[in-house]
Amino acid sequence: MVESRKRSRSLSTSLRSSGTHSVASPVPTKAASKGNKRRKVEYTHSAPSNSGFFTTSRPTTTEAREVYALLCDAHGTPTAAAPEANVLEGLIATILSQSTSGVNSSRAKSGLDAAFGRNNFSAIAEAPLERIIDAIRCGGLAKKKAATIQKLLSAVNKRHGSYSLQSLAEGPRKTDAEVTTELVSYAGVGPKTAACVLSLCLSREAFAVDTHVWRLSKVLGWVPDTADRVRTQAHLEERLPAELKLGLHALMMRHGRTCTGCKKDGDGACILKTYRGVRDAALE
DSSP states (O other), rough: OOTTTGGOOHHHHHTTTOOOOOOOOOOHHHHHHHHHHHHHHHHHHHHHGGGEEEEEEEOOOHHHHHHHHHHHHHOOOOOOOOOSSHHHHHHHHHHHHTTHHHHHHHHHHHHHHHHHHTOOOHHHHHSOOOHHHHHGGGGGGGGHHHHHHHHHHHHHHHHHSSSSEEEEEEOOOSOHHHHHHHHHTTOOHHHHHHHHHHHHHHHOOOOOOHHHHHHHHHHHTSOOOOOOOOHHHHHHHHHSSSGGHHHHHHHHHHHHHGGGGGSSTTTSSSHHHHHHHHHHHHHO
């Protein structure tokens, strides 16, 4: 951990590449699809004024700052990237990052740009689906992501009369809740993806909960073991200090990837498990 504070990591890369790194995914059932829609609606209506889905008062502001400092010592202090100018481009890039690595998602975005031109959304919307699949194949789940992107572009054009989401960033300021409500109304866009767009494109203090953050929130006792990812995100959006949200997400994601002791069924050493043990002992 010597000189670890000198190391840095781009927040945009961290937020975007916070998938599970799986290149295969089961086809969602109708029941699962309905469940996902229900949770999206529940999150949208509950999170903005939510006092916490759970009875736990954790994390406290002090705990959040202690965990942030602990992870900075271990992994370096994350650095913020400049906001991305084009909201629709940022949303598509975030979709391409789902369930893959940062390297592969960047390659998929480059492939899309090479095939159609950067931000040539009308060409992508009108192209044969197979051409989009070929362009983004290196990113994994190409069939699913290509279909999601085309459906997204069609829905955006129908709603706004153009292939643009700049109204979310320009003109009268929309609240985080208003932006989130629109974003999650698009098929394939959930609370985590919406939070990434809020952070990366609109410079809002949103907290995205990916697989790693979800698991570590349970390790820390911040949410119950039975908490699902959507409720976990709503709870932590409410509890965490705004200024820590971006950095803490990046640090928890990096720690979740690299620490074997806190992975599922992991029984090795972990600084977060040690932290929780000391904290809980002090409260007894």
